[in-house]
Amino acid sequence: MLYREAGQFKTTYAADQQLFPIRQDRVAVLALLAVAYVAVPLLAADYWFNAILIPFLVFALAAIGLNILTGYAGQLSLGSAAFMAVGAVAAYNLELRVPGLPLLVSFALAGVCAAFVGVLFGLPSLRIKGFYLAVATLAAQFFIPWLLVKVGWFSNYSASGVITAQPMAILGYVFDQPVERYLLVLTIVALLALAAKNMVRSAVGRSWMAVRDMDVAAQVIGIPIVRTKLTAFAVSSFYCGVAGALYAYAYVGTVQPEDLNLDLSFRILFMVIIGGIGSILGSFLGAAFITLLPILLEVGLHAAAGQFGLNLMPGTTSMVQLLVFGGLIIFFLIVEPYGLARLWQVTKEKLRLWPFPH
């Protein structure tokens, strides 16, 4: 009833091509941004920023990066965490070695460094596909953290190989309060998500999708395969690199290369699969599912145990959490193999007809 586009006439091409063609969607997105920018900073406690919202946004950005590569360009990658590590280490070294470099510039350059490395590891994609490509990107996942540890220069010869991020200062203003860090991350992620959403609708994005759907056909209609695949790797790694820099500066505060391991790469891949392959919204939904659900389950189990007067061992809840989490992933994949974004799509279709479905 509320969600109906009847009566919204498009009289210009610009109106027809806009990002959210339905007015209700535009209102909803603006409302969501208003909540994220105004209501959340006013209401949430530090715990929410530090442990829930900032990691959610950082991983959502990484998931967008992987979604561009895997969801839109069809190139399977298991190296996302390694590209994050490149971004984090690059940002650290830029801040350390280039005095006076603005923070946002070093984040962007960190993304560029990651993009460069991504292109390098994307080269095999010109010859191999599918699972074989996944194995080639797996090499990145093993090689990059090893290199970052092996060469002391990257961590400024830190004894333990751990990098400690410098304070985040923009124009002399230091972002050290959780809410400030959250707002900075939110702004960067929102802008990059907007850019991604637009990019996948542009000629670049359409050529990615053409290559994904059938690369021979794409080549026949004149899409340059080499350039298309490599731009996908570059853009994807750029996003992962910026996510890595934010992971280091805004979330954990330190980088231990072994934290950005294969396990994390898989988790980012799961975010994309569960959220929705080939969907920017799906990246956010998947990141929310993977980062928030374990915490939700843990807290929920404790609360439930408290209600029934059970004294749970901390280890037990962790085990139960793993079981439930695994079960839910399987459940979602069976019920909705196209991910949470598809679930949202279906809901939207139904809402248009509600309350009079035929």
Add this chain to the structure above:
Amino acid sequence: MNTSKHAIIGLLLAAIALFAPTAQAQQAGTQFIGITGYRVGPYGANGAAFFSGFIDYLHLVNERDGGINGIRLSWEECETEYNNTKGVECYERLKTRAAAGPTAIHPMSTGITYALIDRAPADKIPLITLGYGRTDSVDGRVFPWLFPLLSNYWDAATGIVKFIAMREGGEAKLAKKKIVLLYHDSAYGKEPHPVLEAESKKLGFELRMIPVPHPGNEQQSQWLQIRQYRPDWVIVWGWGVMTATSLSTAQKMGFPRDRMVGNWWAGSEIDTEAAGDAAAGYYAASLNLAGRDFPVVREIQKHVLDKGKSQTPAKTVGSVLWNRGMAAAMMTVEAVRTGQGKFGKKPLTGEQVRWGIENLNVDAARLNQLGFGAMVPPIKVSCADHGGSGLVRFQQWDGKQWKAVSDWMSGDRALVRKMVEDSAAKYAAEKGIKPACLSS
């Protein structure tokens, strides 16, 4: 499709409903202790032993003494799985649980310690890293909120080198010897590198460092390298399943176990019992004595275990890590007691506890009074020295139990102190910290 969607909505609603009553306030008027522990995963067995000891001692203080000077203790354990980002999440959760804060955090992971180094001063929460963590944090003028009590990795590494020298018949004999450091590839495993390199230069032995990736349950290629290299000694810097795997792989490769020395995290019954007969002859440094023959263990048996207050398995009681957990709890409790002497008998904030740790003095008489006897060496903390005695004692697994094979001894303390100060000064310069003692 319809039922499944209802199920999804139901699940989400249930999750939200459960999420609502999270902020269970801790009982007012108690000293709340936040515990970032782990009992799951490849390091879970080790963590469980340590944290059982920790919590059993807290139970003892409540049951026998009615708390610290009448202030009862309360606590909550959060599972980190030895994972750094989970550790940060737990820390953030625990710090909101009580108005006064979580007393002091024992991260029990060098990685988590590193992730908390910047957060703890901002939140005014002291970190106690008993025998692990960032070594240069011994310099309390640069790291006022970090307390690597008892000993640290550089003391351990130099102690191990000294022990090897003793077995070889003097430091002069070490020249041209080959030593391998087989380490857990994490911040924990990398921590001893600088001091071992310095020792190798000073004493002239050849050093090769071989990483084992997390979790370390597969070491075939590392041991092939070792067999090729033919070292005289292998130093095992392991944790969790890695240590037992090192021992059994060494047996398979025919490397003598009595040429292997572990540090104190690679020297518990959990490691050797899992390796079976492969462990016989293996040496390990120890930070504390194992065994039940201490008055405090008998007290815990009487007041806590026999009363069914704790779920600790009988086998764990008196093990190396259980005793260490108990000692860690004892130092926290004594620091709070010291703090109460200055700030009054009330639940203390992190700042007040920090003062208590910095002025902690548990001498031999006090250890006897507390029933610890010789389990741990006495400890006196000061602003310049946040560490401890750095004493270490070597033990050998005879196939059934650990037997002490040396007295309490220390490594090259002068070298360690110099490296600590250099490293801390470098950190201070990088971070723009002015080294100074905090007054309160």
